[in-house]
Amino acid sequence: MKNILVTFLAFFFCCGYAQLPHLQKNKYGVTQMVVKGKPFLMLAGELYNSSASNRAYMESTMKTLSSANLNTVFVPISWELIEPKENQFDFSSIDQTLSLARRNNLKIVFLWLATWKNGISPYAPMWLMQNTEQYWRVKNADGKNTQTLSAFCNATLEADKKAYVEVMKHIAKVDAIENTVLAMQVENEVGVFAQTRDFSPPANEAFSKEVPQSLLQYLIKNEPTIEVELKAAWKENGSKTKGSWAEVFGKTDFTDLFFMAWHYGVFVNEIALAGKKIYALPTYINCWMPATPKPEARPNYTKPGTYPSGGPIIMVADIWKAAAPAIDIISPDIYGDDFDLQAGFFHRNDNPLFIPETKAIAGRATYAFANLNAICFSPFGIDDQTDSMKLEYGMLQQMAPFILQYQGSGKMKGFYRNENDTIGGFIALGNDVLLNVHLTRPYTKRNEDLYANGKYPTTYGIVIQTGENECIVAGKNIYVSAKSINPAKEVWLRDVWEGNFSEGKWKKNTLMNGDEAGLLWSKKTPVYRIKSNPTINPPLPTAPAIFRMKALVYDL
Numbered sequence: 001m002k003n004i005l006v007t008f009l010a011f012f013f014c015c016g017y018a019q020l021p022h023l024q025k026n027k028y029g030v031t032q033m034v035v036k037g038k039p040f041l042m043l044a045g046e047l048y049n050s051s052a053s054n055r056a057y058m059e060s061t062m063k064t065l066s067s068a069n070l071n072t073v074f075v076p077i078s079w080e081l082i083e084p085k086e087n088q089f090d091f092s093s094i095d096q097t098l099s100l101a102r103r104n105n106l107k108i109v110f111l112w113l114a115t116w117k118n119g120i121s122p123y124a125p126m127w128l129m130q131n132t133e134q135y136w137r138v139k140n141a142d143g144k145n146t147q148t149l150s151a152f153c154n155a156t157l158e159a160d161k162k163a164y165v166e167v168m169k170h171i172a173k174v175d176a177i178e179n180t181v182l183a184m185q186v187e188n189e190v191g192v193f194a195q196t197r198d199f200s201p202p203a204n205e206a207f208s209k210e211v212p213q214s215l216l217q218y219l220i221k222n223e224p225t226i227e228v229e230l231k232a233a234w235k236e237n238g239s240k241t242k243g244s245w246a247e248v249f250g251k252t253d254f255t256d257l258f259f260m261a262w263h264y265g266v267f268v269n270e271i272a273l274a275g276k277k278i279y280a281l282p283t284y285i286n287c288w289m290p291a292t293p294k295p296e297a298r299p300n301y302t303k304p305g306t307y308p309s310g311g312p313i314i315m316v317a318d319i320w321k322a323a324a325p326a327i328d329i330i331s332p333d334i335y336g337d338d339f340d341l342q343a344g345f346f347h348r349n350d351n352p353l354f355i356p357e358t359k360a361i362a363g364r365a366t367y368a369f370a371n372l373n374a375i376c377f378s379p380f381g382i383d384d385q386t387d388s389m390k391l392e393y394g395m396l397q398q399m400a401p402f403i404l405q406y407q408g409s410g411k412m413k414g415f416y417r418n419e420n421d422t423i424g425g426f427i428a429l430g431n432d433v434l435l436n437v438h439l440t441r442p443y444t445k446r447n448e449d450l451y452a453n454g455k456y457p458t459t460y461g462i463v464i465q466t467g468e469n470e471c472i473v474a475g476k477n478i479y480v481s482a483k484s485i486n487p488a489k490e491v492w493l494r495d496v497w498e499g500n501f502s503e504g505k506w507k508k509n510t511l512m513n514g515d516e517a518g519l520l521w522s523k524k525t526p527v528y529r530i531k532s533n534p535t536i537n538p539p540l541p542t543a544p545a546i547f548r549m550k551a552l553v554y555d556l
Contacts, residue, residue, distance in 0.1 A: 021182045028408025030373045031352035041400040043393045045382025046074035066104035068386035069393035078123040079114040091170045111185040119193030119308035120147040139200040151267045152202040172279035189288040191308020196256035218322035229315040260310025265323025273326035284329040287311040314345045333357035347372045360388035363416025363460030370414025373407045395544040398501040417459035432486040433551040438479040469551040476544040481527040496549040510534045
């Protein structure tokens with residue numbers, strides 16, 4: 001059967017009938033998802049954990065998601081459903097998801113919930129969990145079993161790997177042409193919860209052994225860019241190139257974290273690698289984030305075990321890079337209020353930003369795609385939160401060709417209001433023009449106060465310079481103005497059109513000038529409110545709008 005599958009795939013790939021979704025750098029060096037030869041911006045959402053097991057629920061939910069401007073859905077597939085009895089595989093949950101996705105013009109990312117989910121093992125099948133002698137558990141410091149399967153158990157690794165390979169064989173068989181599935185998440189928020197490490201006898205034995213040379217050589221090679229917590233532990237203990245975990249990194253809880261990160265990484269890498277040999281989709285691993293200390297976010301020495309110890313958090317990202325090269329992306333699940341900060345940490349030269357779980361807060365997707373070159377933005381529990389993302393995703397859907405074209409160019413900037421933030425920003429257009437983005441009205445005018453009930457409305461926007469003194473501005477509840485950065489010249493925003501894009505082609509709707517340029521109130525410099533309604537005082541709340549404009553530059 002395996003030889004038949006390999007022959008089948010080779011035929012289609014060699015004949016040009018199919019190209020796997022893959023990661024590829026654009027001309028500015030930014031990694032992007034490529035689907036059927038074109039870059040693809042993932043406007044996504046993740047379903048609740050149990051949604052996909054209910055067909056009737058999925059029928060209606062997938063329709064809702066498609067109408068809410070999503071193009072990608074993150075869907076869990078659980079080991080207990082795929083292999084309910086040992087060596088008996090059922091792929092009906094996968095087939096159902098693919099059928100509904102194609103019917104609703106949606107792409108899919110599958111989450112392989114298998115050995116671990118949220119630091120324990122609730123999705124491993126009953127037949128495996130009942131056999132604690134063959135498939136042993138993480139033990140606590142008292143030597144008692146926990147709810148978590150051990151990363152040091154080879155039998156568990158082989159069983160998980162076998163099931164995952166069967167999944168990838170099936171996806172290859174049913175999706176090699178359609179390319180509905182874009183990527184695979186291997187496990188979910190792995191790590192040891194409520195303790196710093198596994199204290200089973202095999203884990204204790206491994207802890208006493210020397211740190212693998214492959215990890216130490218990675219540290220030597222990448223010393224300038226190693227994350228601060230790992231680098232500090234290594235240097236404070238003499239930057240040793242040989243020794244046990246305690247000798248190399250010290251006798252601390254963080255050494256337990258480093259130790260577990262390595263072994264979880266090796267385990268997950270074997271599964272991902274085996275799957276890629278069958279069907280080489282992009283892979284990622286997500287993490288349960290630790291609390292952010294204050295006033296300084298880094299270094300972060302929050303005690304391991306208060307979050308799953310050993311998961312791919314930013315403090316051990318380098319260990320995961322060394323241990324799991326078959327994992328393409330280390331991804332943050334961001335639920336804290338410090339979204340910008342945490343997203344920025346995971347935007348590394350060797351790690352593109354890919355957000356599989358976060359809150360459904362409008363504006364953050366625009367910020368991530370524009371400022372951090374994100375591949376994906378995906379709020380968790382999207383089933384009942386589409387209203388939070390529908391308008392922003394609709395705007396981004398129109399803007400996607402330009403966002404993908406300009407990621408990494410330095411000619412694009414995103415903005416959003418965080419709480420009652422009133423600070424906007426600016427972007428230079430050529431050598432003489434500074435375009436200012438305002439989150440509040442920069443002049444006095446009656447009947448247009450967006451501040452109500454103690455808060456400002458949802459506010460976000462994106463600016464892309466498309467030519468010398470020309471730009472696209474898209475957003476919701478923002479204002480733009482321009483000023484000269486050359487004392488010998490003046491600037492005037494002109495030829496300002498509101499419109500929309502369809503498959504990258506611009507359609508003009510309204511020429512905004514006169515009162516809509518704010519000239520009556522700003523007195524001198526035009527200030528445009530980005531809105532689709534051409535009246536002076538459109539009803540609130542306003543929908544996102546897209547403007548194209550030029551800056552007229554002239555001598556004083």
